[in-house]
């Protein structure tokens with residue numbers, strides 16, 4: 001507009017100018033707060049989701065809505081075409097988790113039903129991190145067994161190459177550890193497990209030309225789903241580890257260094273975001289790691305990392321090879337470095 005419209009055009013132009021400035025100001029403000037419409041938000045690939053918020057971990061993470069992720073919210077099976085229900089459903093419904101953690105007061109349940117969880121509420125009610133091994137050797141197989149066959153769920157799976165898969169927001173009550181589900185976050189770590197003899201272990205671990213052990217897959221295993229191309233999975237310690245859990249002698253090969261590194265970063269992150277989870281595990285009075293079940297009273301009072309075997313005598317995971325001190329020392333060092 002050039003002002004050739006005659007009398008009255010000046011105030012009109014002025015108001016136009018003010019309007020334009022206001023629009024630009026608003027537009028600029030909107031751009032600063034929300035980003036350019038249609039632009040894709042940045043992700044670094046190390047984030048977990050806690051009450052809908054992305055939290056960095058420093059470890060590789062694939063979320064359930066990422067390409068290649070494992071989605072525990074989906075009703076239908078992941079690997080069995082056209083099948084909705086798991087083969088051995090633990091409930092009649094098509095879901096494999098609960099929105100509510102059952103340790104909540106009724107008034108809070110009502111509030112959460114109406115407006116969802118806040119991070120502060122989750123921080124108040126989640127104080128345990130339960131460690132499992134999956135007896136599946138890969139996270140892909142683990143999800144197939146949990147989701148499609150058994151109708152269960154777990155927040156995280158940790159693959160041989162250190163990739164963390166998150167399948168549900170931490171606000172959900174995943175089905176992985178019985179009574180502990182109400183107050184815990186759970187992780188399934190890829191490992192064939194612990195046994196009273198070495199027969200199974202000898203099928204899965206073979207020495208290379210230098211005598212260093214590596215995980216070998218049988219020809220009929222199918223795709224491993226491991227993200228790192230040509231990843232060679234070696235136990236962090238080359239020697240067979242043996243130990244007693246619930247008074248039973250068990251043998252197991254260690255987890256991979258990549259798994260420990262990611263677990264340390266995830267543990268430190270959880271201890272920071274959900275600070276009632278202490279970076280420690282159940283110990284004897286003289287400070288050694290406990291390899292037996294906790295009494296219900298001990299479990300009620302405990303906040304921190306737990307093995308599944310601390311919860312029930314029917315389980316021995318994560319087994320005698322799990323290096324509690326390595327994980328806890330590493331997590332504490334990272335927490336200290338962050339402050």
Ligand SMILES: [Zn+2]
Nearest residue numbers: 132133308317
């Ligand atoms: Zn378990």
